[in-house]
Structure formats: C-alpha cells, structure tokens
Amino acid sequence: xxxxxxxxxxxxxxxxxxxxxxxxxxxxxxxxxxxxxxxxxxxxxxxxxxxxxxxxxxxxxxxxxxxxxxxxxxxxxxxxxxxxxxxxxxxxxxxxxxxxxxxxxxxxxxxxxxxxxxxxxxxxxxxxxxxxxxxxxxxxxxxxxxxxxxxxxxxxxxxxxxxxxxxxxxxxxxxxxxxxxxxxxxxxxxxxxxxxxxxxxxxxxxxxxxxxxxxxxxxxxxxxxxxxxxxxxxxxxxxxxxxxxxxxxxxxxxxxxxxxxxx
Amino acid sequence: xxxxxxxxxxxxxxxxxxxxxxxxxxxxxxxxxxxxxxxxxxxxxxxxxxxxxxxxxxxxxxxxxxxxxxxxxxxxxxxxxxxxxxxxxxxxxxxxxxxxxxxxxxxxxxxxxxxxxxxxxxxxxxxxxxxxxxxxxxxxxxxxxxxxxxxxxxxxxxxxxxxxxxxxxxxxxxxxxxxxxxxxxxxxxxxxxxxxxxxxxxxxxxxxxxxxxxxxxxxxx
Ligand SMILES: C[S@@+](CC[C@H](N)C(=O)[O-])C[C@H]1O[C@@H](n2cnc3c(N)ncnc32)[C@H](O)[C@@H]1O
Numbered sequence: 001x002x003x004x005x006x007x008x009x010x011x012x013x014x015x016x017x018x019x020x021x022x023x024x025x026x027x028x029x030x031x032x033x034x035x036x037x038x039x040x041x042x043x044x045x046x047x048x049x050x051x052x053x054x055x056x057x058x059x060x061x062x063x064x065x066x067x068x069x070x071x072x073x074x075x076x077x078x079x080x081x082x083x084x085x086x087x088x089x090x091x092x093x094x095x096x097x098x099x100x101x102x103x104x105x106x107x108x109x110x111x112x113x114x115x116x117x118x119x120x121x122x123x124x125x126x127x128x129x130x131x132x133x134x135x136x137x138x139x140x141x142x143x144x145x146x147x148x149x150x151x152x153x154x155x156x157x158x159x160x161x162x163x164x165x166x167x168x169x170x171x172x173x174x175x176x177x178x179x180x181x182x183x184x185x186x187x188x189x190x191x192x193x194x195x196x197x198x199x200x201x202x203x204x205x206x207x208x209x210x211x212x213x214x215x216x217x218x219x220x221x222x223x224x225x226x227x228x229x230x231x232x233x234x235x236x237x238x239x240x241x242x243x244x245x246x247x248x249x250x251x252x253x254x255x256x257x258x259x260x261x262x263x
Numbered sequence: 264x265x266x267x268x269x270x271x272x273x274x275x276x277x278x279x280x281x282x283x284x285x286x287x288x289x290x291x292x293x294x295x296x297x298x299x300x301x302x303x304x305x306x307x308x309x310x311x312x313x314x315x316x317x318x319x320x321x322x323x324x325x326x327x328x329x330x331x332x333x334x335x336x337x338x339x340x341x342x343x344x345x346x347x348x349x350x351x352x353x354x355x356x357x358x359x360x361x362x363x364x365x366x367x368x369x370x371x372x373x374x375x376x377x378x379x380x381x382x383x384x385x386x387x388x389x390x391x392x393x394x395x396x397x398x399x400x401x402x403x404x405x406x407x408x409x410x411x412x413x414x415x416x417x418x419x420x421x422x423x424x425x426x427x428x429x430x431x432x433x434x435x436x437x438x439x440x441x442x443x444x445x446x447x448x449x450x451x452x453x454x455x456x457x458x459x460x461x462x463x464x465x466x467x468x469x470x471x472x473x474x475x476x477x478x479x480x481x482x483x484x
Contacts (some may be wrong), residue, residue: 065279065341069319074346075307095326095339098307124328124335174474243473250276263473 021159024222033159034135038109041085041157045111047211048086053243055203055217060153061088063255067150067181070248070257076100077147080171081152082136084109087116087129093148094125104146104233106134107154132240136164136195141171152181156227165240172262178242184249184256191252201226230256235246278319278342284320286340290395293338301396302336307367310388311347315354319323320344323388349380 007152021030030035044051052060067089069109073079075098081090084105093103105120107113110133117131134140136151149168158164168178186192207217228236230247233256237245242260249256305325313320319342328335351374378385401477 008461043290061283062276062279067343069279071343072345073343092339095337096341096343100327174477175470197406263470263477 001213002049022226024226028113030159034108037157037159040113040219041109043213044088044211044216045115048112048115048215049088051207051211051217054206059251063181063250063257064088064092064152066248067152067179067257068096070259071148071150071177071179073148075099078145079103080139080141080146080149080166080168081105082139082151083157084110084150085116085119085154086111086204089150089152090116090129091120091123091125093150094120094127094129095106097128099127102128102130104128104130104132104138104141106132106139108133108135120183124162124173137167139167139171141157143170144176145171147173147176148179149176150179151167153183155180155182155233156223160242161228162236163244166234169241169262174263175261177259177261178237179235180233180258182233182256182258183224183227184233184247184253189255191254195254230258278317281317282321282340282342284340288397289323289338289340289395292395293336295393297336300391302391305387305391306336308387309347309363310382311344311350312352313352314358315352320350324468325391347380347383349378349384351385352377359388363454404460 019030020027021033022028023033023036041048055233056063067129071079071093073093073096075096077093077097078101079093079097079226081087081093081103084090090103090105105113105116107116113131113133119124120129125260132140135159136154143181151164151168151171155161155164165178172178186195200218203221204218211217222236227233231247232254234245234247237258237260239261240260243263245256245258245260247256302325306327307325308421309322309324311322312321322343323340324339324341326337328337353370357370357375371378
C-alpha cells in the first residue's frame, strides 16, 4: 500500500490556488482550514501526549531532545515555542533559560494550550512561562523579540506557511534562529513504503482505539504527506529571508529539523 | 539494504538516547534522596563532561522545580555547549588511570584531564553524585535492560561508574589544585579556550558583517 492508493492529490503541496488549501488530502477553502484544524486539535488535546508516545514509539521525545540540543539555548534567552501545544519543548526551555530568561508557549488552539498549561504547572514550571493564543501567521509580538523560535510538528497545520515564516522572521532578533521540527520525506523508498503502511493502516486504527478518533489521525497522516519535503521547506525558509539555512534528517528522514538564522 | 541500515543507525540519535536515559535515572534517584542534599549552591549551574570516546558532550544542569519547603530539584542532561559553568575534558581511559590512584593534578599536567571554568561547581556536583550514589547497573537494567539496548547499558554503566569515581577524586584533589597548582599549570584547554574565544569573536564579527550588509541594502543610494 502506498500513499497513491489514498488518492493523494498530485499537485504541489503548497497552496494550490488563491483561495484554496489542503486539509489532509482534501482541497478546501483557505478560510475553512483554520476551523477544521482547530476541530482536530480540540478533539485530540486530552489524549495528545499519550498518542504521541504510542504513535512514535516514544521517539518524538528524542526528536525534541535533538531540537533542544541544536537550539544552542542559554540562560537569559527569550524563546517562542510556536504551535507549542502541550508544551514539551517549553518545559525544557523554561528550565534552561532560567530566571532571567522567558519562554512563550503560543498556540492557536485553546484546548491544547489548557492541557499544556496544566501539565507545566503540575511540573512546578511557572516562573518564566507565558501562554498566548496566537495564529503563527499573525504573531502578536514586537519586531526583534526572540532569540529562538521553535515550531515542532506545527507548520504543516498552518494555512499559509510562507506567511507564518515571514511572521516568525519578523519577531526574531537579529542573530536569532528558527528551528522547524516536522515530518518530512523518508530518504529510502523501502522506509517510505513501510512508513506509508504504518501511517495509513495502523495509525488511524490506533487513533480509533485509544483516542476514539480515527478521522483526526487520518488527517494527521495525510497532512504529513502533503507537507513540503526537505529541500522545498529549506527554499521556503530562504524565501522568507532566513540565512544559513540547513536541515538534518532524523530517523531516516521521517522527521527533519530545519534551521535558519536572521541576521 | 545495508546502506539503509547504516543511514538509520546514523540517525539513531545516540546522544539523545543516552542523555534521556541518564536524566530519567538521575531524577528518579534524586526524588528519593534529595532531602539529604543542599542544592542552594548548585541551582541553575551546569557541569559539562566531554569524553573523548563520545563525539558529543554531556551537560548536567540543576534546576529548581517546585517552590516548596523542601528542595525539589531536577537535573537536565543535554548535549548543549552554549553555556556551562565548568567543563571536565577527559577520556574513559584516563578515568581508569584515575582509579589506579594517579593524582588529578598529574593527569591535568599530562593533558589527560582538564578542568575549565569554576572548579567549585565540579566539587558541588561531585558531592551530589556522592549523595545520590546511584547503582547504575541495576537502575539501567530496570529501565532498558533488553537485548537491543545491551550496548547502551554497558556504555552507560562504564561512563557513569567512572564519573562517580572521578567525582570523588575531584572532590579530594580540587582544593589542592586550587591552592597549589592552578597558577602554575598552563593547560591545553586554556589555549583552546583562547582559540574558542577568538572563534566566537570571529563568528560574532561575521554576524555583524551580515547584519551591516543587510542594513546597508536598505540605505537610500
Ligand atoms: C501536532 S501539534 C504539536 C504540538 C507540540 N509542538 C508538540 O510537538 O508536541 C500541532 C499544534 O499546532 C497548532 N496549530 C495549528 N495551526 C496553528 C497556527 N496557525 N498557529 C499556531 N498554532 C497552530 C495546533 O493547535 C496544535 O497544538
């Protein structure tokens, strides 16, 4: 079974026409995407963490650790964890930037933010974290605010990715960096096939069984396939103004970490 | 086929697996024994251990978690190098030499072991390691004792056992080092530190240059 068996649209993963975009494999009006994505994350919020562990066999924790290690974060830094959801990255950043630093957990979805806030409070992480409901396309921060912006498994859900990248660029300080952790294209055909089989057969069933929500997990699998591959995303970073852009494949390219600087 | 496996092995994220494992175990033991240790001096301090056998450093950062009457601290283990208070550079081989009663200062003079930054931080971490006195083998076995992770278990134990021993040695020798040796020993690391500082300035200059170029693009002709 391959992705093509699932009626994957053949056009570019970018926005296909002026007013339409993709919601998984469906082509929909841009205006509808935000609320449809919101529907998905309202519905998965409570089970999100447990599903993450199950679906990725816990490997998402290593991908996130890799992101932290690559961020070069230091005490006193201001960090934006964009599309931060339940706050895994925020938790680590908050501890590493210390009292003199600050972390903003921003997400478009109030349910995800609430689950994140409760989780971080339970961990005793309160001092240096702010929670903000915001759309990545229209970040409500001054220019040149952050030393580091991360967006982990979030960019593929954003309606206008180029606009979001420009918005991130604007709020980064000169010398600051963006890290995009996102599903990407496995480098090897065999791995690609195995991954397709897993995503379209096993993953939605797991979603159905554990989170009672197969449709949302079908969307997640489809949105992963529609997301730009490594080189395309790198070019998108370049186009948004980022410099010294690069990416590193993790787990055979199932996931890639892109990095770009603002000078 | 083999190239696929090599590729996957490369991306196995060994450093993240090791740091995650260390972090889980340290914090588990810390929960049980933190009442016996005063963390005041260690809060927000980072110790980095660079072992020549590993191509990534191990950085240990102590962070206070809950505000309460009791000390509740968490130790983060990362491979970050952007900020540290003290770095110990050595090899597992040298740690074995340490076990045969060689003096820390001797090894420093021979460029086999190096301490840069605030040695008091290393001393504090040494006390913490002593208090925790983690039985790495059984701890690792309960967490990741299956066959695919056997190698990791072995390495993890090797690294951490040696760390515990060095910790004791550092504690014993550090005061001596501070009093008698620090002024006379010019270590390789001091030169490296200088080189690093030069490289940092170079990088900053480049950043600045790029920034100036960016700004001058916007200047009216
Ligand atoms: C798969 S979750 C990732 C959460 C977290 N970063 C992690 O790695 O576990 C994707 C998140 O992106 C958020 N999101 C989707 N579209 C967004 C947008 N336009 N702006 C900000 N956040 C958005 C969702 O609400 C959701 O919480």
